[in-house]
Amino acid sequence: MTDHDRDAVLHAVHQVLQARKGADPSSSYVAGLYGKGLDTILKKVGEEATETVIAAKGGDRDQVVYETADLWFHTLVMLAALDLGPADVLAELERRFGLSGLDEKASRSS
Numbered sequence: 831m832t833d834h835d836r837d838a839v840l841h842a843v844h845q846v847l848q849a850r851k852g853a854d855p856s857s858s859y860v861a862g863l864y865g866k867g868l869d870t871i872l873k874k875v876g877e878e879a880t881e882t883v884i885a886a887k888g889g890d891r892d893q894v895v896y897e898t899a900d901l902w903f904h905t906l907v908m909l910a911a912l913d914l915g916p917a918d919v920l921a922e923l924e925r926r927f928g929l930s931g932l933d934e935k936a937s938r939s940s
C-alpha cells in the first residue's frame with residue numbers, strides 16, 4: 831500500500847463515520863456514540879489515550895499499534911462530531927512540516 835493509499839484510508843473511515851451520524855443509534859457502535867453525544871465521545875478519547883500510554887509503557891509493539899488504532903479511530907469520531915475531519919488535521923501537519931504543495935512538487939519531479 832502506498833502512502834497515498836493510506837491517506838485514502840483516513841478519508842474512507844471519515845465517510846463511514848459521517849454516514850453513522852445520521853443513523854439510528856441502536857444500529858451500530860458508532861451510531862450509538864453519536865446518539866450519546868460529545869461528552870461520551872470525549873470520554874472514549876480519554877480512555878483510549880490512557881490505554882495507549884499503558885500499552886507503550888508495557889512495550890508490546892502489537893498492543894501499542896492496536897491501542898493507537900483505537901485512539902485514532904475515536905479521535906476521528908470526535909472530529910466528525912465537530913464537523914471536522916482528517917483533511918483538517920493533515921492540512922495542519924502539512925503546514926507545520928512545510929509540506930504544502932507536496933502533490934505539485936511530486937508531479938513536477940515525476
Ligand SMILES: N=c1c2ncn([C@@H]3O[C@H](COP(=O)(O)OP(=O)(O)OP(=O)(O)O)[C@@H](O)[C@H]3O)c2ncn1[C@@H]1O[C@H](COP(=O)(O)O)[C@@H](O)[C@H]1O
Nearest residue numbers: 846847850857858859860861862877878881899900903904
Ligand atoms: N474501527 C472501529 C473501531 N475501533 C475501535 N472500536 C470500538 O471501540 C471500542 C473500544 O473500547 P474499549 O477499548 O474500551 O473496549 P471495550 O471495553 O470492548 O469497549 P466499551 O465497552 O468500553 O465500549 C470497542 O467497542 C471497539 O469495538 C471500533 N468500532 C468500530 N470500528 C469500525 O468502524 C466502522 C463502523 O462501525 P459500526 O458503527 O459499529 O458499524 C466499522 O468498519 C468498524 O469496523
